[in-house]
Amino acid sequence: MLLLAISTINLVEYAVVALVILALIYIVLKIGKNLLKWVFGVIINSILGFIAIFLLNYVFAINLPFTLPVIIATALFGLPAVGTLLILKLAGMLVA
Numbered sequence: 001m002l003l004l005a006i007s008t009i010n011l012v013e014y015a016v017v018a019l020v021i022l023a024l025i026y027i028v029l030k031i032g033k034n035l036l037k038w039v040f041g042v043i044i045n046s047i048l049g050f051i052a053i054f055l056l057n058y059v060f061a062i063n064l065p066f067t068l069p070v071i072i073a074t075a076l077f078g079l080p081a082v083g084t085l086l087i088l089k090l091a092g093m094l095v096a
Contacts, residue, residue, distance in 0.1 A: 045078030052082045064089055 053074060056062040064070060064085055073081040088094040 026061050042078070047078075049074040049078035049082045052079060054055065056082070062089065064084065065094070 053064055053066070053070070056064055057066070064082075069087060073085065085094060
């Protein structure tokens with residue numbers, strides 16, 4: 001009788017541990033999926049920003065300077081940074 005009580009407790013403990021592990025896996029995968037989607041979006045936006053700078057420089061002859069501040073801004077913010085730099089360039093306020 002004592003052996004049956006011990007094995008039942010172990011079974012319940014194993015079930016609780018398994019449920020906790022499954023819940024943690026679900027949470028990690030949910031956070032990881034959102035994080036991966038965000039990182040992919042930032043990478044795509046940065047690539048599009050560099051393509052926009054290339055087009056502005058070589059197709060439209062706007063000549064945005066390709067300096068370190070411009071590279072960092074474009075890498076971090078992508079197309080919005082290029083738009084801001086373009087507005088600053090056309091207004092004559094781009095110091096880079």
